[in-house]
Amino acid sequence: MRTTGKIVAALLAGLCLFGTAACTGDSSPPPTEQTELTPAQRLDAAKSNLDAATSVHVSLTSAGVPEHASGLVSGEGWGAHPPAFKGTFKVAVAGVQADAEITSVDGKVWARLPLVPGTHQIAPADYGLPDPAVLFSRDRGLTTLITATTSPTAGGQTRKGSEVLTKITGDLPGSAVVDLLRIGEQAETYHATYLLTDANQLRQVSIEGPFFGSGTSSAYTLVLDRYGEPVTITRPT
Numbered sequence: 001m002r003t004t005g006k007i008v009a010a011l012l013a014g015l016c017l018f019g020t021a022a023c024t025g026d027s028s029p030p031p032t033e034q035t036e037l038t039p040a041q042r043l044d045a046a047k048s049n050l051d052a053a054t055s056v057h058v059s060l061t062s063a064g065v066p067e068h069a070s071g072l073v074s075g076e077g078w079g080a081h082p083p084a085f086k087g088t089f090k091v092a093v094a095g096v097q098a099d100a101e102i103t104s105v106d107g108k109v110w111a112r113l114p115l116v117p118g119t120h121q122i123a124p125a126d127y128g129l130p131d132p133a134v135l136f137s138r139d140r141g142l143t144t145l146i147t148a149t150t151s152p153t154a155g156g157q158t159r160k161g162s163e164v165l166t167k168i169t170g171d172l173p174g175s176a177v178v179d180l181l182r183i184g185e186q187a188e189t190y191h192a193t194y195l196l197t198d199a200n201q202l203r204q205v206s207i208e209g210p211f212f213g214s215g216t217s218s219a220y221t222l223v224l225d226r227y228g229e230p231v232t233i234t235r236p237t
Contacts (some may be wrong), residue, residue, distance in 0.1 A: 037200075039152040039168045045200035047143040050224070055080040056136075057226040058087075064218035068095035070128055071183055071212070072220075077102070079136040084233040091127060103236050104133035110236045119236045130182045141180070142222070145205070148176035149192055158195065165195040165203055177207065181220075184211045201227060 037045065050056065060075040070093050077087010084105040090097055101112040101119075109131055112119045124131050135142045155167035174188040184190070190209035197203055208219040 039154045039170075042166070042196055042200050043146045043149060043152055043168060043170075043194065046194065046196050046202040047146045049199075049201050049227075050143050051081075051138045053081065053227045055227070055229055055231040056224050057229070058135075059223045060089075061221050062218065063221075064216075065092065066212050066216060066218075069212050070094055072129060072181075073097055075132075077132070078231045078233065079133070080231055080233050081136060081138070083133040083135075083137045083141065085132040085136065086233045087132070089129075089132075091129070093127075102132055103233065104131055105233050105235055107131075107133075108235070109133075125182065128182060130180065135180070142205070145172060145176060145180065145192065145207075146194070146202075148172055149194075155193070160195065160203065163197060163203065165197060168194045168196065170194075172207065172209075174209070177209070181211075184209065185214055188214065 056079050058075075058077060058079055060072070062073050065071065065073060071091070073090040073092050075087060075089040077085055079085050086103045086105075087101075089100050089102055091100055098114045100114070103110045103119075109122055109124050110119050111122045134140055149170035149172055152168050152170040155169050157164050157166050159165070170192050172190040172192050174184055174186045174190060177190050178184045178186050188210050190207050193204075193206045193208075194202060195204040202224055204221065204223050206219055206221040208217065210216045211218040211220070
């Protein structure tokens with residue numbers, strides 16, 4: 001028993017030599033790794049993450065589009081850096097909806113349209129649409145809306161599938177919305193809601209306001225996921 005006591009005493013002495021906490025009873029928690037970011041800083045980080053991504057999968061939905069309006073209704077596809085896009089859009093023309101397969105690369109846009117055989121180069125402005133590849137431009141695309149957002153405010157958390165996302169809201173000037181989406185009212189203010197992961201990856205952005213004239217209220221929601229997955233976007237043959 002005396003031998004065992006000597007061994008225990010020696011072990012305790014060794015602990016004291018290599019760490020005073022074991023001898024003083026100090027149980028203070030370690031310092032935090034980083035200071036909590038403000039909503040504006042988290043949006044800046046989300047912009048950097050999206051701008052750095054080689055690719056991202058996107059899906060677009062809308063709500064409150066007037067019955068006889070012309071414009072974008074929904075869409076799904078892949079965006080990439082350098083700016084490129086391939087996917088399908090549902091477009092309304094005077095209330096009549098149709099799907100169009102779109103490829104945008106190297107500053108040119110091709111579409112496979114309903115009732116028109118083959119794939120043809122188009123000018124998106126002729127259909128009241130933006131070039132979808134521009135959405136993924138680092139200096140003219142979707143992330144410029146983050147830069148233009150004023151009064152960003154944290155709005156709690158929400159669950160989407162397996163992820164818990166932080167909500168950040170703010171206002172957008174109509175000029176920023178119209179410059180990017182080619183729809184809306186320059187003089188109006190729009191409301192933006194961003195959902196961010198814990199790693200400050202932009203998962204969803206919703207923009208609400210008078211897209212189809214003063215006095216109307218519609219919303220577009222873009223979901224972004226599968227960052228950085230391999231994707232090849234080439235000119236259609």
